Amino acid sequence: MPIAIIGGGQSGLATGFYLRRAGLTPGEDFAILDAAESPGGAWPRMWEGLRTFSPSSSSSLPGWMMPSWDESEHGYPPRAHVVDYLTRYEQRYDLKVFRPRRVTAVRTQDQDPQGRLVLTGENLSMTAQTVISTTGTWERPFWPVYPGMRGFSGRQLHAADYVHPRDFEGRRVIVVGGGNSAAQILAEVSSVAETTWVCSRPPRFLPDDVDGRALFAAATARIRALEQGREHAGVAGLGDIVMIPSVREARDRGALRASPMFNRLTPSGVAWENGDAQDADVIIWCTGFRPALHHLQPLGLRDAHGHVPVGGPSKTQVIGDPRLYLLGYGDWTGTASATLVGVGPFAKATARAVTGT
Ligand code: FAD
Numbered sequence: 001m002p003i004a005i006i007g008g009g010q011s012g013l014a015t016g017f018y019l020r021r022a023g024l025t026p027g028e029d030f031a032i033l034d035a036a037e038s039p040g041g042a043w044p045r046m047w048e049g050l051r052t053f054s055p056s057s058s059s060s061l062p063g064w065m066m067p068s069w070d071e072s073e074h075g076y077p078p079r080a081h082v083v084d085y086l087t088r089y090e091q092r093y094d095l096k097v098f099r100p101r102r103v104t105a106v107r108t109q110d111q112d113p114q115g116r117l118v119l120t121g122e123n124l125s126m127t128a129q130t131v132i133s134t135t136g137t138w139e140r141p142f143w144p145v146y147p148g149m150r151g152f153s154g155r156q157l158h159a160a161d162y163v164h165p166r167d168f169e170g171r172r173v174i175v176v177g178g179g180n181s182a183a184q185i186l187a188e189v190s191s192v193a194e195t196t197w198v199c200s201r202p203p204r205f206l207p208d209d210v211d212g213r214a215l216f217a218a219a220t221a222r223i224r225a226l227e228q229g230r231e232h233a234g235v236a237g238l239g240d241i242v243m244i245p246s247v248r249e250a251r252d253r254g255a256l257r258a259s260p261m262f263n264r265l266t267p268s269g270v271a272w273e274n275g276d277a278q279d280a281d282v283i284i285w286c287t288g289f290r291p292a293l294h295h296l297q298p299l300g301l302r303d304a305h306g307h308v309p310v311g312g313p314s315k316t317q318v319i320g321d322p323r324l325y326l327l328g329y330g331d332w333t334g335t336a337s338a339t340l341v342g343v344g345p346f347a348k349a350t351a352r353a354v355t356g357t
Helices: 011-021 079-092 182-189 212-225 245-252 294-299 343-355
Strands: 003-006 031-032 105-108 115-120 123-126 128-134 157-158 171-175 194-199 258-262 262-265 269-271 277-279 280-287 322-325
Touching: 003 011, 003 115, 003 123, 003 280, 011 079, 011 343, 031 123, 105 182, 105 294, 115 128, 128 343, 171 269, 182 194, 182 245, 322 343
Parallel strands: 003 031, 003 128, 128 322, 157 280, 171 194, 171 280, 194 258
Antiparallel strands: 105 115, 115 123, 262 269, 269 277
């Protein structure tokens, strides 16, 4: 196969869209390999009540707008609407995603005169001239380490394993983290449980009338500024938490008061440096994700900081191995590329780089 895309979520689909538009045939000139059983990337695995932080008109991949959602009644589109959109998107462009196909290793082939990469996995062995990795971050939830974690007698879970607030009814729950996941989960759980919110720095709320569209505009302005050699705070200058209706409602009932970070867990809860302590039945760690790059380990591309340096005109080409591209993992693979609307420009640039168009 000339081109292999590892990962069939929004980043893989957007790249497939542009490869197809460049005249390549899905399944023949490029193959999208996805470990999941069904379409949608990480979205089907997110919690039930999750809503996007932008309206559907600002949550679209290239080529086809996300169908509108009744914003007057329910606010921003729910997770299921995104899953349906991504499912229909891959059908619409006939992207022929192969699933389930998990790539467990990408290796170089010393003896191959064509210098192809070899992809292997369960029931999978394939060579490719170019590999585009779009495996996202969902499969690598990040857990910080605190003293006493193992001794805590209650339940600890990551936001990646959170499903529905009913699981926590009547419990004492500590929600850790200062981003959108923490705010959204806290908003739901606080309606049925006694909650405490802890963050390592004070949470930064966007104004009520500002949503993901403003985040994207700021990210775009930052790209332009950097291209022109100017400084721009970008998204970081705006704040983090989008005040979607459920978060606003939780704030209005006083549930969004944040405490500073504790410094250890105890068998019955958490404790702060000043001696204060709080008992808890559950701790939900909304502490983010890291790139799921385990399959690239054999290539040994990580630098001293554990990053895989990327660059080139597309901003996604791996410097240590130009046959490889990384897309959609966060700002380091393209500003705002880990969002629905933000992945398009970098998918386009990546498709251009690999097809030479
Ligand atoms: P993913 O969606 O994670 O897809 C990666 C795919 O690769 C998966 O199907 C996986 O099965 C597959 N895969 C992984 N490893 C392998 C392997 N080794 N071999 C083969 N396949 C593999 N963005 C917005 O625009 N709006 C929002 O409102 C929004 N809300 C978010 C809320 C949360 C809680 C999170 C976590 C993210 C949110 N995002 C939002 C960000 C972004 O849209 C998602 O992170 C998105 O899922 C990234 O898409 P992706 O295709 O890069 O990765």
